[in-house]
Amino acid sequence: MKLYEKSAAELSLLLKKSEVSSVEIVQSFIDRIDRVEPQIKAFVSYTPESALVMARFIDDKRMRGEEQHPLAGIPVAVKDNICTEGIRTTCSSRILENFIPPYDAAVIESLKKAGMPLLGKTNLDEFAMGSSTENSAFHATRNPWNPDMVPGGSSGGSAAAVASAMVPLALGSDTGGSVRQPASFCGITGLRPTYGRVSRYGLIAFASSLDQIGPFSTTALDNALLLSVISGYDLRDSTSLPNSVPEFHSDLEIDCKNLRIGLIRQDPSDGFDPEVIAAVKKQAAFLGDAGAEIEEISLSMIDCGLGAYYLIAPSEASSNLGRYDGVRYGLCIEGEDIESMFSDTRGRGFGPEVKRRIIIGTYALSAGYYDAYYLQAMKVRTLIRREYEEAFKKYDLLLGATTPTPAFKLGEKVDDPLQMYLSDICNLNDALAGIPSLSVPSGIHSTGLPMGIQLSAPPLQEGTLLKIAHFLEQRNENHPKRPGIQLTEEGSA
Amino acid sequence: MSDDFRKEVEYVARLSRLTLTSAEKDLMAVQINDFLESVKQVQEIDTTGVEPTSHVISMPARLREDLIQPSLPLNKVLQNAPVREDNFFRVPSITSPTEREDG
Numbered sequence: 001m002k003l004y005e006k007s008a009a010e011l012s013l014l015l016k017k018s019e020v021s022s023v024e025i026v027q028s029f030i031d032r033i034d035r036v037e038p039q040i041k042a043f044v045s046y047t048p049e050s051a052l053v054m055a056r057f058i059d060d061k062r063m064r065g066e067e068q069h070p071l072a073g074i075p076v077a078v079k080d081n082i083c084t085e086g087i088r089t090t091c092s093s094r095i096l097e098n099f100i101p102p103y104d105a106a107v108i109e110s111l112k113k114a115g116m117p118l119l120g121k122t123n124l125d126e127f128a129m130g131s132s133t134e135n136s137a138f139h140a141t142r143n144p145w146n147p148d149m150v151p152g153g154s155s156g157g158s159a160a161a162v163a164s165a166m167v168p169l170a171l172g173s174d175t176g177g178s179v180r181q182p183a184s185f186c187g188i189t190g191l192r193p194t195y196g197r198v199s200r201y202g203l204i205a206f207a208s209s210l211d212q213i214g215p216f217s218t219t220a221l222d223n224a225l226l227l228s229v230i231s232g233y234d235l236r237d238s239t240s241l242p243n244s245v246p247e248f249h250s251d252l253e254i255d256c257k258n259l260r261i262g263l264i265r266q267d268p269s270d271g272f273d274p275e276v277i278a279a280v281k282k283q284a285a286f287l288g289d290a291g292a293e294i295e296e297i298s299l300s301m302i303d304c305g306l307g308a309y310y311l312i313a314p315s316e317a318s319s320n321l322g323r324y325d326g327v328r329y330g331l332c333i334e335g336e337d338i339e340s341m342f343s344d345t346r347g348r349g350f351g352p353e354v355k356r357r358i359i360i361g362t363y364a365l366s367a368g369y370y371d372a373y374y375l376q377a378m379k380v381r382t383l384i385r386r387e388y389e390e391a392f393k394k395y396d397l398l399l400g401a402t403t404p405t406p407a408f409k410l411g412e413k414v415d416d417p418l419q420m421y422l423s424d425i426c427n428l429n430d431a432l433a434g435i436p437s438l439s440v441p442s443g444i445h446s447t448g449l450p451m452g453i454q455l456s457a458p459p460l461q462e463g464t465l466l467k468i469a470h471f472l473e474q475r476n477e478n479h480p481k482r483p484g485i486q487l488t489e490e491g492s493a
Numbered sequence: 494m495s496d497d498f499r500k501e502v503e504y505v506a507r508l509s510r511l512t513l514t515s516a517e518k519d520l521m522a523v524q525i526n527d528f529l530e531s532v533k534q535v536q537e538i539d540t541t542g543v544e545p546t547s548h549v550i551s552m553p554a555r556l557r558e559d560l561i562q563p564s565l566p567l568n569k570v571l572q573n574a575p576v577r578e579d580n581f582f583r584v585p586s587i588t589s590p591t592e593r594e595d596g
Contacts, residue, residue: 347512
């Protein structure tokens with residue numbers, strides 16, 4: 001087995017036993033990227049030299065016998081909306097095409113502290129707005145399972161990079177499903193932590209009350225390791241939670257006998273693929289056989305999440321994106337007066353989806369409409385939160401499909417925003433409620449594409465989600481760790 | 494698409510400081526009209542007596558100590574400036590020529 005095919009935990013063990021060096025590991029992934037990236041196009045920026053510098057540094061420390069973090073020397077990729085000092089951070093937007101942050105995001109500081117070499121910045125839908133990574137101003141990313149399909153979005157670059165073994169681990173951001181939906185489409189594990197668990201300092205803001213950084217991996221153990229690195233209180237993020245952070249990876253065993261699980265009713269008449277529903281039920285049966293108590297439930301507010309989300313997120317985005325005016329950073333289209341400079345810079349710098357959301361958001365916040373749209377959506381958000389609170393009085397966690405269907409074709413939904421938004425329908429409510437939520441592979445569809453199930457838990461219960469994901473991994477013979485398709489070694493499609 | 498809705502898009506675009514082409518305005522008027530139709534369900538929900546969610550995690554605001562902390566050095570703050578003059582970001586005049594003469 002080649003090094004790039006191994007999980008982060010396996011590589012960590014090899015490093016610990018001195019059977020391999022970090023430089024060898026990083027070089028293995030560099031070689032892999034050189035072969036498959038031309039086909040997948042997961043990256044916006046590629047940083048092999050600095051990754052090797054970090055790898056050498058870690059190898060030297062290990063030679064000196066210094067104590068290392070378990071992930072020291074294990075490479076990682078990061079979504080290109082997370083600030084990296086001295087490395088271009090574009091949000092896949094023309095308006096930030098040449099932006100070089102003067103500081104690191106809190107999660108980047110954590111990765112550096114752990115000694116993790118950064119192999120590059122991954123593609124996304126512009127400013128994380130989208131569900132297919134086709135809204136990138138630079139290029140679309142392709143699904144490693146079938147290059148005609150989308151990898152999901154907005155963190156499609158990170159998901160595709162992990163699924164195609166270009167990196168063992170990656171970070172994405174999830175505003176309304178942007179970690180979980182691409183994890184499902186690419187057959188890997190993706191976690192949206194509790195809102196506030198991971199600092200948003202240095203994450204370029206889309207919708208501040210929803211944005212959350214989350215890890216991608218091929219196994220639950222790897223996910224737990226990376227979550228432990230990036231979690232924790234940060235004074236620079238006023239929404240950061242002061243709660244202590246468990247070592248999520250230290251014990252992933254769970255006794256299912258005491259678990260009460262609410263199985264969310266999802267029906268073909270609502271657009272759910274029958275094979276997706278069957279895969280969910282199969283995973284529920286594994287848990288039931290192990291002694292968990294499974295009961296079907298319906299969440300009455302589930303259909304309202306989409307509307308509430310697509311009022312709240314654009315409203316916050318229209319405010320957050322006000323800072324792109326050509327004055328301090330980014331694209332600048334000079335004009336006769338300052339208003340034309342602002343307007344032309346923004347008109348030329350933003351792509352169609354970002355403009356659409358700015359217009360919707362500004363409309364929803366404008367005088368006369370605020371109460372009817374934004375305020376009403378925030379009240380509906382309260383009702384959604386209450387429904388979860390009630391559900392979690394009865395159940396330890398909720399289980400359902402991550403997406404109604406497997407990945408769709410590139411270009412299939414790009415001209416129909418409302419259809420595109422529906423691919424996140426299962427993910428939005430958890431984001432609105434601020435609860436942790438994880439997608440884990442559930443099998444392979446007859447089309448050859450992976451499917452995922454979504455597990456949701458009360459705030460700060462990421463550990464339970466990871467334990468269940470670990471349990472299912474052990475029992476699911478179809479658990480797809482890597483794409484079944486053969487990537488052409490030359491990298492041509 | 495009604496002319497009223499296109500005018501609404503033009504008004505909101507001005508509020509957003511966002512130059513749109515004529516084709517973009519037409520397309521956006523249609524798409525936003527569709528979008529607002531699709532969120533009608535949210536408006537129909539009875540939210541009488543329901544407080545809006547302002548913070549998803551309920552916790553008291555924490556204040557840091559009022560201490561002077563180091564900030565980014567000027568050269569780093571200005572490193573991405575599209576147009577810079579000395580230690581300033583340079584922008585076009587914010588007043589019209591008439592206002593400048595009057596002033």
